[in-house]
Amino acid sequence: MAQKVTAWVGWVWFAAFAILVAGFINIVTGLVAVFSPKTVLSWTSDGLAVVDVSTWGWVHLIIGALLVLVGFALFGGSGWARLAAIVLVVVNLVAQFVSLPITPWWSLVAIALDVVILWALTVHGGEVERAAR
Numbered sequence: 001m002a003q004k005v006t007a008w009v010g011w012v013w014f015a016a017f018a019i020l021v022a023g024f025i026n027i028v029t030g031l032v033a034v035f036s037p038k039t040v041l042s043w044t045s046d047g048l049a050v051v052d053v054s055t056w057g058w059v060h061l062i063i064g065a066l067l068v069l070v071g072f073a074l075f076g077g078s079g080w081a082r083l084a085a086i087v088l089v090v091v092n093l094v095a096q097f098v099s100l101p102i103t104p105w106w107s108l109v110a111i112a113l114d115v116v117i118l119w120a121l122t123v124h125g126g127e128v129e130r131a132a133r
Contacts, residue, residue: 008123008124009124011119011120011123011124012074012082012120012121012124013075014120015074015085015116015117015120015121016071016072016074016075016085017071018113018116018117019067019068019070019071019074019085019088019089019117020067020068020071020072022064022067022092022110022113022114022117023063023064023065023066023067023068023069023070023071024064024068025064025106025110026060026061026063026064026067026092027060027061027064027065027068028064029057029060029064029103029106030057030058030059030060030061030062030063030064031057031061032057033053033054033056033057033060034054034057034058034061035057036053036054036057053102056095056098056099056102059095060095060099063088063091063092063095066088067085067088067089067092070084070085070088071085082121085117085121086118086121086122089114089117089118089121090114090118092110092114093110093111093114093115093118096110096111096114097111
């Protein structure tokens with residue numbers, strides 16, 4: 001008996017588009033950090049901290065490039081792309097938590113978007129594979 005594909009599959013298409021947007025923003029953020037001054041002063045609960053943004057720029061650049069590649073593959077409905085997207089979104093979520101003291105507003109927006117993407121991929125991801133057949 002074939003399982004029915006519902007309109008909820010649109011959430012996965014939304015997640016794929018949101019992954020592309022997050023990936024491109026990570027690429028831009030990473031490029032800015034790589035080509036900016038090497039250190040930034042940041043306030044923490046313990047006082048002033050010096051953060052090397054060049055290293056985090058490369059991390060965001062690599063994560064962003066991988067997110068873009070997986071985002072395009074996710075439009076094809078393959079199972080490996082959904083699994084890779086879940087892993088990369090979790091990695092991006094952790095990276096945004098680490099970047100929270102440097103860019104608090106963007107990190108909070110990215111964390112919220114990552115949670116919605118994870119929900120769409122885990123709850124409605126199986127329907128995409130059926131719709132792609």
